[in-house]
Amino acid sequence: MPDGQRTFRSTKLTDRKKAWEVCLQWEKSAEQGRGGSFTEAQARKVLNTILESTGQAPMHNETIQDYFSNWQNAKELAKKPRTAERYGIVVERFLASLGPRAKNPLAALTVRDLESFRNDSMAQGKAPKTVAVEIKVLRTVLNVARRQGTMLTNPAEAVELPKVVSHTRDVFSPAQVQLLLATADDEWKTAILLGYYLGARLTDVTNLTWENVDLAGGVITYEQRKTGKGVTSPIHPDLEALLAELAGDNPRAYLCPTLQRRRVGGRSGLSQMFTRIMRDAGIDQQQVKGKGKQGRTFSKLSFHSLCATRSRARSQTREYRRKSGRNSPAMQTRRCIKNTRISNCCRSSRRLPRCRVCWQIDARTKKNSLLATNR
Template sequence: MAVSLVDGCRETTLDTIKRYAYCYAAMSSIHRQTGRPNWFCAFTIGGKRVFRSTKTADKKQAREICRAWHKAALLARKGNGKLTVEAAREVIARGVGDVFAATNVESLPSATVRTWCETWLEAKSLEAEASTHSRYARIAGRFIEFLGAKADRDIATLEPLDITRFRDREAKELSRATANLSLKVLRVCFGEAMRQELRTGNPAVKVKVLELRDKSTRRAFTTAEIKRILQACGDDAEWRGLVLFGLYLGQRLGDLAKLTWRAVNLESNEIAFTARKTGRRIVLPLVQPLADYLSGLPAGDDPDAFIFPRAASATRTGTLSNQFRELLVSAGLVAPRSHESTGKGRSQSRETSALSFHSLRHSVVTMLKQAGVSDVL
């Protein structure tokens, strides 16, 4: 049987029985039995000598595995027989890295939670819309702040409990809907870390989304309310057009604001564009009220020119949503918001309004049902 002492007692002839006994009891060693390819590790736990297979026939790997187990045992002995979770994670992370480095030229891929989030956000800046990237960055920033010192630990040490506690804090300080959105973003973030082989599992996938206790209070506009909104637009032809497009097309404000003349086909009476949120190609009929509105706009030669240039220049859809709310205030449909400090900070969630630009989408559905159009359409 081959024997190799790992720590403290090198692979040399031992001088005395006393020295051998000390090394045997205090140090770890690897052994390979005749007829068995894998190396075994011998080390001491709680005063007892144990032997465990390293599951590898590679001597360098076996030595590093045994050394990691020995370090964990020493830390447990210093902690009166208990190894803390943090210490165990550190031993495992370093041990795995040492084992990998023992037989590979390249080092084991690794990253802290902080550096990975930064890397992921940098990649998303090239893939996602600016508003979407900003949302991702805010969520990642809150998560890093929540983790504190843990954010600078290896991403492999992140556990579902860390994600769960962050989700619960989001729900408590912001809202359940925001907590669920944050959870979904973290799922995407750490799912990519898995694909980059920085983790073997996605901790966020194991965390459930919260059930929303309060359903959305948003409702459709009545015909009388729509007339009041159009009257509130006054001489602002652009906002009048956005309201009409929202009413007859039922699309998101952000998508309508970015519509170009290329999307309009007067020959087939269609409007075609790609939804920014879903990436779906959408083709809708150009109804007469919209055709009449477009015919009244100045004609141009650039097919990539925006139909609503002022709205298209807004960097955030939230800016446009606030402008639409001002129209609702002017129309007497909602009360103006108070700008007085509540002492809760800007991160505090705002109560969902029953009326918003999104209500125009509900209005479309209501109008279709009243016209007898099938829900399938």
């Protein structure tokens, strides 16, 4: 031992020659320890020498910067570009906050490093929710290291998250939907009805093609861009009437070709276009300013509120079925699961108030001109 005390330790090896080599390395390390010159780097070197002499792979001595950069590169291949970009911004900010310490071994990362990053973000005026998301991203990165055995514990799990106050999305009333239809032009009316009756996100709506539409079967099937989850939704009678008039002979054509060519974000993006439609219709977005100097403004009413409107109708249908006893095991065993899901979606879709719309179709261009009228 470093203090000169005699002790016995097993090398856990059955080969006498390999066991003797390990003992020699232990003795050399003990002498360096007694001399006060045994550093962490030397300890890792000794352990790697022992591992290599016994035919095992050496310890992985990756720096914090190298590990986070490699993780980021892997995410760029596995995740969607926007998701990988958000992760990359967090990783770059965290490495910058470490400064020269980013060159330290990954195992040297401490809870204090992560808490300092959290405190700096809060001091910059970032919203608590944004800071919480950043810490969760770092937890994800370090959890991979822990599962791989590179770290014994995840220091990010010991970092307390800031308190977050969440705002709920509001829904459009039937009268507001009518105002939107009366104000919007051509393809936006189609997009609004698709969002209203399908509960689909704006990106999913604008990327729908006629290949996704099965008028004979009465369903629209698509894959959500955000989650990658497949969705099969019934077609509401109002929506069916519109699609029947617009249907063409090109299955790859977009339902909203002009909108599909635009990005969702940006000053001239789809979100801002819908905001202008709301403003022209006299509908308040009900904006709430986020906390902190850099807190984002949250709009309780946006295109996503059309999704919330559909979700509320679906939850009302489930509540009705629960109270009426239609969800009993005896009833469910007599149904086909797939047909039950479609049937439940049909019920929730029909709970949405109908939008009375007069369609005027240009037979040459197949563009719809909708004249919305009040109920």
